[in-house]
Amino acid sequence: MACGKESEQDQLAASLNDLFTNVSTMIKGELQGTNNVLELLEKMNARVAEEYKGYGDVASGLSVFVEQLKLKSCTFDDHVQQLDAIEQHVTEFEAVISVLDKYVSMLESKMQSAYQIPPSLK
Secondary structure, three states: OHHHHHHHHHHHHHHHHHHHHHHHHHHHHHHHHHHHHHHHHHHHHHHHHHHHHHHHHHHHHHHHHHHHHHHHHHHHHHHHHHHHHHHHHHHHHHHHHHHHHHHHHHHHHHHHHHHOOOOOOO
């Protein structure tokens, strides 16, 4: 009987050894799968970071462009104000010219009536 027990124990030990070997292989496979997923994730993160780095450069360029436009806009605002002032002066001059034209016409009428000169043909 001792031999049968030893044989059963050897068989049990071999089965347990196979079980532990198979469980170890399974765990190694699971870990390898997890490692593969993590490596893929790392590569994807690197690719996305590279993509967004380009967007960051574009955003920086746009920011500089907007600042330049703001500076140009300020100079244009000064010019627009000057043009508005010139337009206001021109409008005032036109009003003065109109008044002077009426005054000259009135003086011309008075002069013609005073000297009785027939109106000139225009």
